[in-house]
Structures are given as structure tokens and as C-alpha cells.
Amino acid sequence: MTAQRDRLNAVSDTADQRVVPGTERTIPEATVARLAIYLRALTGLAERGIGTVSSESLATAAGVNSAKLRKDLSHLGSYGVRGVGYDVALLTDQIRSTLGLNENRAVALIGLGHLGQALAGYAGFASRGFRISALIDADRAMVGDRLRGLIIQHVDALEQVVRSENIAIAVIAVPVNAAQDVCDRLVAAGVRSILNFAPTVLNVPSHVDVRKVDLAAELQILSFHDNRKGARQDFGPGSVATVGEVGSRLTTTDSMVAAT
Amino acid sequence: MTAQRDRLNAVSDTADQRVVPGTERTIPEATVARLAIYLRALTGLAERGIGTVSSESLATAAGVNSAKLRKDLSHLGSYGVRGVGYDVALLTDQIRSTLGLNENRAVALIGLGHLGQALAGYAGFASRGFRISALIDADRAMVGDRLRGLIIQHVDALEQVVRSENIAIAVIAVPVNAAQDVCDRLVAAGVRSILNFAPTVLNVPSHVDVRKVDLAAELQILSFHDNRKGARQDFGPGSVATVGEVGSRLTTTDSMVAAT
DNA sequence: ACGCCCTTGTGAAGGCATTCACAAAATCGA
DNA sequence: TCGATTTTGTGAATGCCTTCACAAGGGCGT
Structure with missing residues (x-):
């Protein structure tokens, strides 16, 4: 099976420790999944003008317990001040940098049905470090239309678009019977991370990362x-x-x- | 914090064993989450006319390894035949019954933006044991319109609709600033399970179950x-x-x- | 009837993740 | 300067999940 669950960064596992000073070592998968939530909570605090926050209240805002929060944050390094708490701006930066959100990532969105359009219109994209750089659909009636400032392209041009925009992340929101085909083409064109909304298991080579969102399952x-x-x-x-x-x-x- | 992670059914934990003969004891959370995936895989097999399947091939179809699959299924009881495999129809029934999908559950959908409409149009609902029984939005311009055979109702009528349709499960697809309010009202009206698409942590009393789907996090x-x-x-x-x-x-x- | 072969069901082991509980900082006031 | 107070960072303990590996069970051919 393709599913690998091992530690995240074997990077510093064996020998050399050549790591960017801010980018720390091994971060557990479960922690990564929560960093995004902390980030949202921090954004909320910043908007309310709060500059410092204790693990206790940040944890409450994020819906986890404070011990877990502290352990999670400890994986990024030591950015809190004992007796005081965490600096909201600093911590936000650290998490963003850990998640690799500082370099606006180009994302392709394939499939523009209702769901695809909902995703295209999601304001949280841009504000969270992602930029939708391509909209693709198989329906020629849509091709050429403008949506959110982008021109919808036909799926025939998928490979070309992915390459020219240098896209590494794609979102699949096509009907289930088209999903594997689209996926294969994305992978062939060089996409390395896929978020899949189609209700099917995608087969991908081992260097590609797939996450799936399955409403029926939920x-x-x-x-x-x-x-x-x-x-x-x-x-x-x-x-x-x-x-x-x-x-x-x-x-x-x-x-x-x-x-x- | 509200988050409880304990075992699923304390039912048979202490003393009495008064359980419906088919409905077995303690099922780990992780297993429950995968049952839905197995169910989908089984449906696919049934459509292709396959009547019996080994743990190995079902596991492949579901994207997990076979040991895990077998252990998962063992929690439902012993429905496989050694040397042969699992009967597709029988296993499907067992999983459906374990998940409580045999009694078409009434679901309310709150918020009919693009995402809400995508959800409303999701064919997988009906076919998987759910029936959308109410569509609710705050936009008076939509109220009264018909969508997928249902009339859109105003959010002012939320409590009344939930009670009269006897709804226990609700899907929140409203903007983030309205989410907690809608949630509170749903809970007050008797909803016990919520699927939340708004990017915020919902506060609920301890008897209510919330799952959240967070695209930005993914x-x-x-x-x-x-x-x-x-x-x-x-x-x-x-x-x-x-x-x-x-x-x-x-x-x-x-x-x-x-x-x- | 019998034995071979295949596949399930499951103890046991190992790995992650969560939680606990406290020592180690750091601030603040006197 | 020092002690009181607060809150972080983290070893240690616990529990859950996954994976391994194999005995038990059931069909099938002869």
C-alpha cells in the first residue's frame, strides 16, 4: 500500500543537521494538523488587538487543552515567555513559517460545479497564504468565462497550465468518475499535493501527498x-x-x- | 474542555449487556471513521456484481492495509468466512446497521451559499441513508424558492422546523460570524449532531457532537x-x-x- | 472422509499521541 | 536584591491505534 505514516521529516534523523535555523526538526502529524487551528485562533486574537496570550486561553480559543497546545508549540521551538505567555504576532509568524505559508502558494482548482465555485470564492484562501492560479473545468460552456478574476480553462490544457504556472498543489472537485483520470494527469504534470473532494480513493505514486474530504463519511x-x-x-x-x-x-x- | 475522547460506547463496559444482538459492543473511534470508507468500497464492488471479497482486496479498494481492515471488521462481529472472504451484501448490511444508516435520518442544512447548494445537491446523501429535510437561509430573497424539491425557509423559523421535522443532525454552512448563533439555536431546538463547515470552533454542551470540516486547514x-x-x-x-x-x-x- | 490450502480473527508487540504534574524561567513589587 | 507569583517547557506515565504473525476454521478436491 501507498499509505506511509512514518515520522514527518526524516531529515535530521540519520546524520546531518542542515536545517534552516527557524525550521525545526521532526513535527508529529497530529501537531501539524492542529497548527492550522492555532493559526486561525491567533488571527482572531490579533484582530481584537490582543498582543500576548497564555497557553490556557489560546487553547480554549482553539478548542484543545493547554498541555497539548504547549507540547505542540514546543515542537516549533521555544517561543513563549514563562510567566507571561506567547506573543501573538511572533507565534503567528512561527506557525506560518513552519507550515510554509510565507511563500504564496499557487493552487489549481479542477472542477467548477457548485462545490468548485464555493471553493473558488472562499476568501480564506488568499488570506492564508494560498493563491488560486488556475480554474479548470471539462465543460466547454464555461471555458473562457471569468470567475474571481481568473479565466476558466479547459481540462485539455491541464498539463500546460500546471507547468506554466508552476503549480504544486491542486484541488480536485470533479465528479467521482473523472477523479482518478484528473489525478493521474495532475501527477504527471508535476503536482505533488492533492486535496480530493471526490468520493473515491485516489491512487498516486509514493511522492505525492493526497488528503481527502469526505462529507458522506462525516x-x-x-x-x-x-x-x-x-x-x-x-x-x-x-x-x-x-x-x-x-x-x-x-x-x-x-x-x-x-x-x- | 468539552473534548472527550473516551471509548465510544460505555454501554457494555460495566455491568449489563443489554444490547441488540446485531449491534456489538465498543467500537474504536478510528474504526468508525473507516467504516464509511469500507461502505463506499463495498458499494462499488456490488455494482460490479462482485458477491464475495477478501480482506486483502477490500483493503486495497479502501486504501488501507488488510490487517487493519480485518481488525476493524472484527469489532462488528464475525461476518467473514475463513478461506473465502466476506459476503459483500451481508457486510454492507452489517456496516450500515452499525452506523445507524438503516433509518433514513433527517438532516437540516443551514446556509445556502455556493457551498450549501453544493451540499444540497450532493447525490450521495439519499443513497447513503440521509434525507435532507430542511433548507434554511437568512437571505429573504431566497426564502420560498424551491431547491431540490424543498422550499427554502427563513432562519427565523429554525427552531420550529427542527422540532416539526424531528431533526437530530444539522449541517452548518453559514458565514463564520453567524455560525455560533445558528449553532446555539440548533442545540436549543434539540439537535444532537452538527457538521460544521464554518471556520470557527463551536461551543456546545457536552451531549452534542460536533465535527468540523476545515478546508484552509487541509x-x-x-x-x-x-x-x-x-x-x-x-x-x-x-x-x-x-x-x-x-x-x-x-x-x-x-x-x-x-x-x- | 480426509487432508490441503486459503483467509479470517486475534493475541502480542511496538509506536504515537495525550495527559499529568512539576521544575525551570521570567516578571513584578517591595 | 529577593521572594512571590505566574506560566512555560518537558520527562514520565498512560492509553489508543496499528502492525505483525500465526493458530483456528472452513471449503474443496480426491
Whole structure:
């Protein structure tokens, strides 16, 4: 199988330690996934004019516990001040740099149905270090139209566009039966990271990173928990709000889009 | 913090074992998340007329390794036949029943921007045991319009709609500044499970289950890996396709939407 | 009936991730 | 200058998930 789960950066694992001074060593996968959330929380604090924050309150804002937050941050280095907390601006920079968000990354978006258009219009892109550089669809009726300042291109030109714009990250929002084909072509054209919204498992060579967002799966997971809760409640009659034993769960999963 | 991570069903943990014969005990969270994926793979097999499948090939179709698959399935009970494999139809039923998908669940969708409309149009809903029973938006210009056979209702009527349709699961696809408010109202109206697409942490009482889908976070995670890869490649000149050491990662995350 | 072969189901081991709990900084006031 | 107070950073412990490896079980051919 392609799935590799090992540590993230074997970089400093064996011998040489040639690392950019700010860019630290091994960061656990789970931590990386949360950095993005911390970043959002920090942005919110900055907007409210807050310059310093303790692990406790940042953790609350991000919906995690403070020990985890501190351990996560400790992987980036030591950017807090004991007795005081973290400098919001500094920490923001550190996380951005760790995630590689300082160099506006070019992203291609393939598939412009409702979902694709929702993604194209997502304001969080630009503000978070990503720049949609290409919009691609298979429907010739759309090709040539302008959307958010970009001209929609036909999928036939996919390879050419990817190469000329030097795109390393692509978002697949095409129907399921077209997904693997689009994926293969993206990979052949040099794309190294793919975010897949089509409900299928994509086969990729081992140097390509795929993440998938699966709405049906999310709902089914909720359904499972809801099912359990329902079974539970049959015991006591109406008390929905007071179970709080098996009940709660704030499952922090992933990917997020602002509607409209 | 609200986040609880404990085992899923404390049900049979202590004393009594009063469980529906098909519905088995304790199922790990990680397993539940994958059941949905297996279900999709099984559906594909059934469509191709395949009646029996080995753990090895089902695992391949689902993008996991076979040991994990078998252990996952063992949590539902023993539905395979040694030397033969799993009966596709039977296993499908078992998973559906475990996830509670046999009773068409009513879902409310709040927010009908591009994303909301993409979700409303997602064919995978009905076919996977969910029925969108209410469409709600704050824009009075839309209210009264018909979308996919449902009339769009104003958010003022949220509580009434949730109660009259007996909705337990809601999908939030509203702008970030409206999300917490909508969430509070849903919870007050009795919703127990929420899928949140707004880029914010929702505060909910402990009996409510929230899952979130965060696109920006997904991209940022990809960015991180891409960044590492980039650093790596600087050593050898052009060989993009032959690293395959730190490189690959087929990160199976979650939620999925069919575009168009 | 019997034995061969295939595939499941599962103990046991190993690896990550989370949580706990506290010593090590750093500020502040006296 | 020093002690009180606050909050970070981190060893150690715990628990969950994954992976390994194989015994148990079931079909099938002879």
C-alpha cells in the first residue's frame, strides 16, 4: 500500500543537521494538523488587538487543552515567555513559517460545479497564504468565462497550465468518475499535493501527498454517535441535555470552508 | 474542555449487556471513521456484481492495509468466512446497521451559499441513508424558492422546523460570524449532531457532537508537507518522481462531496 | 472422509499521541 | 536584591491505534 505514516521529516534523523535555523526538526502529524487551528485562533486574537496570550486561553480559543497546545508549540521551538505567555504576532509568524505559508502558494482548482465555485470564492484562501492560479473545468460552456478574476480553462490544457504556472498543489472537485483520470494527469504534470473532494480513493505514486474530504463519511460518523445516543436516551424519558457521560464529543476533524 | 475522547460506547463496559444482538459492543473511534470508507468500497464492488471479497482486496479498494481492515471488521462481529472472504451484501448490511444508516435520518442544512447548494445537491446523501429535510437561509430573497424539491425557509423559523421535522443532525454552512448563533439555536431546538463547515470552533454542551470540516486547514497541512518535499528536492536537481522515501503519504482524512 | 490450502480473527508487540504534574524561567513589587 | 507569583517547557506515565504473525476454521478436491 501507498499509505506511509512514518515520522514527518526524516531529515535530521540519520546524520546531518542542515536545517534552516527557524525550521525545526521532526513535527508529529497530529501537531501539524492542529497548527492550522492555532493559526486561525491567533488571527482572531490579533484582530481584537490582543498582543500576548497564555497557553490556557489560546487553547480554549482553539478548542484543545493547554498541555497539548504547549507540547505542540514546543515542537516549533521555544517561543513563549514563562510567566507571561506567547506573543501573538511572533507565534503567528512561527506557525506560518513552519507550515510554509510565507511563500504564496499557487493552487489549481479542477472542477467548477457548485462545490468548485464555493471553493473558488472562499476568501480564506488568499488570506492564508494560498493563491488560486488556475480554474479548470471539462465543460466547454464555461471555458473562457471569468470567475474571481481568473479565466476558466479547459481540462485539455491541464498539463500546460500546471507547468506554466508552476503549480504544486491542486484541488480536485470533479465528479467521482473523472477523479482518478484528473489525478493521474495532475501527477504527471508535476503536482505533488492533492486535496480530493471526490468520493473515491485516489491512487498516486509514493511522492505525492493526497488528503481527502469526505462529507458522506462525516455524516455517517455523526450518525453512528447519534445512534448510540438515541439508544441511551430510551432509558430516561426526556432528559436530553443532562446525559453528559457518553454524550459529548467535540471531534476536531479538518478542512474548513466559509460559505458564501 | 468539552473534548472527550473516551471509548465510544460505555454501554457494555460495566455491568449489563443489554444490547441488540446485531449491534456489538465498543467500537474504536478510528474504526468508525473507516467504516464509511469500507461502505463506499463495498458499494462499488456490488455494482460490479462482485458477491464475495477478501480482506486483502477490500483493503486495497479502501486504501488501507488488510490487517487493519480485518481488525476493524472484527469489532462488528464475525461476518467473514475463513478461506473465502466476506459476503459483500451481508457486510454492507452489517456496516450500515452499525452506523445507524438503516433509518433514513433527517438532516437540516443551514446556509445556502455556493457551498450549501453544493451540499444540497450532493447525490450521495439519499443513497447513503440521509434525507435532507430542511433548507434554511437568512437571505429573504431566497426564502420560498424551491431547491431540490424543498422550499427554502427563513432562519427565523429554525427552531420550529427542527422540532416539526424531528431533526437530530444539522449541517452548518453559514458565514463564520453567524455560525455560533445558528449553532446555539440548533442545540436549543434539540439537535444532537452538527457538521460544521464554518471556520470557527463551536461551543456546545457536552451531549452534542460536533465535527468540523476545515478546508484552509487541509491546504495548510498539504503546504507543510510540500514545503518539506521542496526542501528535500533542492539536493538532487530535477528528479521529482523518484524520491519516494520521505515523500509519499496517502492521508485518509474524512468528509467527501461529489462535485456537480 | 480426509487432508490441503486459503483467509479470517486475534493475541502480542511496538509506536504515537495525550495527559499529568512539576521544575525551570521570567516578571513584578517591595 | 529577593521572594512571590505566574506560566512555560518537558520527562514520565498512560492509553489508543496499528502492525505483525500465526493458530483456528472452513471449503474443496480426491
